[in-house]
Amino acid sequence: MTGYQIASLPLTAAQSGIWLAQRLQPANPLFNIAEYIDIHGEIDPALFENALRRTVAEADTLRIRLLEEDGRAAQRVEEHIDWTLPFIDVSHEDDPRAVAESHMRAEMRRPVDPTTGPLFAFALFKAADDRYLWYQRYHHIVMDGLGLSLIGRRVAELYTALAAGLPCPEAPFGSLAELLDDEAAYRDSDRFTRDRAYWTARFAERPAATSLADRTPALPERLERRTAFLDEPTLAGLRATAREAEVSWPAVLVAAFGVYLHRMTGNRQVVLGLPAMARSTGRARTIPGMMSNVLPFRLDLHPGTTVAQAVRLASKELHSALKHQRYRAEDLRRDLELSGDEHRLVGPHINIVMVDYDLTFGGHRGTVHNLGGGPVDDLSLVVDGRAATERGRPGSGESASGGLRIDLDGNPELYGPERLADHQRRLLDLLGHFAHAAPDTPIGRIDLLAPEERERVLGEWNATARKVPDSSLPELFQAQAARTPQAPAVVFEGRTLTYAELNGRANRLAHLLIGHGAGPESLVALSVPRSDEMIVALLAILKAGAAYLPVDPGYPAERIAYMLGDAEPALVLTATGDTAGGDGPTSLRLDAPETAERLAGQP
Structure with a gap:
C-alpha cells in the first residue's frame, strides 16, 4: 500500500528543483533530455509503435500532468494520454543520420511547458532498409538517466516479443507512488540523518566552487558540444593505471578531470558536480522517473600530488560520496546557508555513463547516442562507456579507431567554440599522461600547454617592447x-x-x-x-x-x-x-x- 491517493501526488525533491528552475525560465529548452538509439537492422514500424505505446501505458511518469494546488506543485497520473509517433524516411539523403540528427536537435530545442502534456516526444527515422533511429526526448521533470535506460530496455523487450509472436513479458515498472513512498521513507530515516552529517562535515569549510570561466555562470538556453573518441591504446593505459592503483578505472577519469581544473585554476580544493542516480537498491531502481542528484565531489590537490595519489584520492572520495548520494544538493545548500549564484556549491560536472543498455530489437543490436543530459550552467564532461558507435561513416567526423566517447558540453556564453576546443585538446592530452605516465609523477610536472600555446605565453605575451619617452x-x-x-x-x-x-x-x-x-x-x-x-x-x-x-x-x-x-x-x-x-x-x-x-x- 502507498501513502498517496492516485488523484494527486506531490513532486519528488528532484522534480521540485526542476519545477522551480523551469518556472524562473519558462522558455528555456535546456530542461529537455534526449538520446536516440541506432537500430542496426530492419524493423517493423507498426510493431515498434505498438511496443512503444505499451511502454507508455506501463510507465506512470510518462503520463503525468503537472499542476498547482494551493500554490504548490503537484502531479497527476493520467489513465490515457494522446501522442503521436512521427515516422520520417531520410534514407534518400546523402547523409541520412546527419539529417535525422538535425531534426532531433531542432525538436530538442523546443521549450516545453511542464503544465501541459505530453512531457515526452518520440520519432522513428528510417536511415536505410536495415537501419532505423529511434529518437526519445523527455522533460527532465519526468525522467533522469536511469529512467531513459529503463524505457529503452522495455521497448526493446516488448518489440522482440511482438516480432517473435510471443506473449509480452510482465511489466517490470513500479508505480510513481511507490517511488514517492521510498523517498519519504528515506527522509524520515536514520540514513538521512547520517547522510546529512557526512555532507555538512565534508563541506564545513565551504570551499569555493572551481570554474574555468572568468565570469559567474548563469543557465544558458543551449550548450556548445565538442565530441571526441579516446583511442584504444589510451583507454588500455587508463585501465592499467587503475589496476596499478587498485581502483576502478572511472576513478582515473574523475581524478584526471579534477587535476585539470587544479592545474588550470591553481585551486587546491577542486569541487566538481557528480551526477548520481540517488536511488536505494531494489524496487526504486525499476521505476522510471526523476530522482537524480548532483553530488559535490571534492578533491584536495597540490602540485606535489602524484598521479597514483590523485587516483586513489578520487577513488576514496567516489566511494564515500556514492554511499551518501541520496542526500540532495539543495538540502546541503540550505544546511550551509548558501544562497544566490555568488555562493555556488559545485563547478563543472563530470558524468560517467557506464550502464550498457545491451539492447536488441528482434535480434538487431541497438546502440545509444546521447543528445543532451539536462541543464548545465558551466561545463560538463560526459564520458560514455556504453556500446561503441559506428566509426568512420562518411561525414560523421568520428574516429575509425573506436574507443570511448567523450562529450564536452559548455555554456556558450562562457566557452566559445575555440576555447572549448582548447579545453578538449588539453583534457585528452592529460588523459594520455594519466594513461602512460609513471605513477609517481607529480601532477605539477605534467605539461598541459601545446607548443604554440607555450610560445604565446612566453614569447608573444611578453613581447612588450615599445618606444617610451626618455623621461622620468x-x-x-x-x-x-x-x-x-x-x-x-x-x-x-x-x-x-x-x-x-x-x-x-x-x-x-x-x-x-x-x-x-x-x-x-x-x-x-x-x-x-x-x-x-x-x-x-x-x-x-x-x-x-x-x-x-x-x-x-x-x-x-x-x-x-x-x-x-x-x-x-x-x-x-x-x-x-x-x-x-x-x-x-x-x-x-x-x-x-x-x-x-x-x-x-x-x-
Missing part, C-alpha cells in the same frame, strides 16, 4: 601639470588637489627631503594612512630622486620594525600617532606644526 616619472608629471594646471589631480574625502597644487606641495616637500639627505640611491620609508597627503609625499620622494618603501601603519609593530631594520631607509615619513620610525632612522612627521613652517619656506 617626475618629469612626465611636471609636463602634465604645465598642460592642465587647474584639472583635478587627487580627490580624497571631499578634498580636491589640482595638478598645480599637487605639484607645488610635492616640490616643497621634495626640497625638504633633500635637506634630510634623500636623493638618488637612497630609500625613504612612507608610513602614513591612505590620503591625499600620502600622494603628495610619494611624488615628493620621487622628485627628490629617492626610492620609496610603502609601510602600512596598520602593520604589527614587530613587522614594521623588521621592515625598517632590513631596508635601512635614510628617512621615515610618518603622521601623528604613527610610531613606525621608532628610535631608528631619522623620521619626519608630515602633519607636525614645525614641519608645516619649514615647508612654507621651501621653493
Whole structure:
C-alpha cells in the first residue's frame, strides 16, 4: 500500500528543483533530455509503435500532468494520454543520420511547458532498409538517466516479443507512488540523518566552487558540444593505471578531470558536480522517473600530488560520496546557508555513463547516442562507456579507431567554440599522461600547454617592447601639470588637489627631503594612512630622486620594525600617532606644526 491517493501526488525533491528552475525560465529548452538509439537492422514500424505505446501505458511518469494546488506543485497520473509517433524516411539523403540528427536537435530545442502534456516526444527515422533511429526526448521533470535506460530496455523487450509472436513479458515498472513512498521513507530515516552529517562535515569549510570561466555562470538556453573518441591504446593505459592503483578505472577519469581544473585554476580544493542516480537498491531502481542528484565531489590537490595519489584520492572520495548520494544538493545548500549564484556549491560536472543498455530489437543490436543530459550552467564532461558507435561513416567526423566517447558540453556564453576546443585538446592530452605516465609523477610536472600555446605565453605575451619617452616619472608629471594646471589631480574625502597644487606641495616637500639627505640611491620609508597627503609625499620622494618603501601603519609593530631594520631607509615619513620610525632612522612627521613652517619656506 502507498501513502498517496492516485488523484494527486506531490513532486519528488528532484522534480521540485526542476519545477522551480523551469518556472524562473519558462522558455528555456535546456530542461529537455534526449538520446536516440541506432537500430542496426530492419524493423517493423507498426510493431515498434505498438511496443512503444505499451511502454507508455506501463510507465506512470510518462503520463503525468503537472499542476498547482494551493500554490504548490503537484502531479497527476493520467489513465490515457494522446501522442503521436512521427515516422520520417531520410534514407534518400546523402547523409541520412546527419539529417535525422538535425531534426532531433531542432525538436530538442523546443521549450516545453511542464503544465501541459505530453512531457515526452518520440520519432522513428528510417536511415536505410536495415537501419532505423529511434529518437526519445523527455522533460527532465519526468525522467533522469536511469529512467531513459529503463524505457529503452522495455521497448526493446516488448518489440522482440511482438516480432517473435510471443506473449509480452510482465511489466517490470513500479508505480510513481511507490517511488514517492521510498523517498519519504528515506527522509524520515536514520540514513538521512547520517547522510546529512557526512555532507555538512565534508563541506564545513565551504570551499569555493572551481570554474574555468572568468565570469559567474548563469543557465544558458543551449550548450556548445565538442565530441571526441579516446583511442584504444589510451583507454588500455587508463585501465592499467587503475589496476596499478587498485581502483576502478572511472576513478582515473574523475581524478584526471579534477587535476585539470587544479592545474588550470591553481585551486587546491577542486569541487566538481557528480551526477548520481540517488536511488536505494531494489524496487526504486525499476521505476522510471526523476530522482537524480548532483553530488559535490571534492578533491584536495597540490602540485606535489602524484598521479597514483590523485587516483586513489578520487577513488576514496567516489566511494564515500556514492554511499551518501541520496542526500540532495539543495538540502546541503540550505544546511550551509548558501544562497544566490555568488555562493555556488559545485563547478563543472563530470558524468560517467557506464550502464550498457545491451539492447536488441528482434535480434538487431541497438546502440545509444546521447543528445543532451539536462541543464548545465558551466561545463560538463560526459564520458560514455556504453556500446561503441559506428566509426568512420562518411561525414560523421568520428574516429575509425573506436574507443570511448567523450562529450564536452559548455555554456556558450562562457566557452566559445575555440576555447572549448582548447579545453578538449588539453583534457585528452592529460588523459594520455594519466594513461602512460609513471605513477609517481607529480601532477605539477605534467605539461598541459601545446607548443604554440607555450610560445604565446612566453614569447608573444611578453613581447612588450615599445618606444617610451626618455623621461622620468617626475618629469612626465611636471609636463602634465604645465598642460592642465587647474584639472583635478587627487580627490580624497571631499578634498580636491589640482595638478598645480599637487605639484607645488610635492616640490616643497621634495626640497625638504633633500635637506634630510634623500636623493638618488637612497630609500625613504612612507608610513602614513591612505590620503591625499600620502600622494603628495610619494611624488615628493620621487622628485627628490629617492626610492620609496610603502609601510602600512596598520602593520604589527614587530613587522614594521623588521621592515625598517632590513631596508635601512635614510628617512621615515610618518603622521601623528604613527610610531613606525621608532628610535631608528631619522623620521619626519608630515602633519607636525614645525614641519608645516619649514615647508612654507621651501621653493
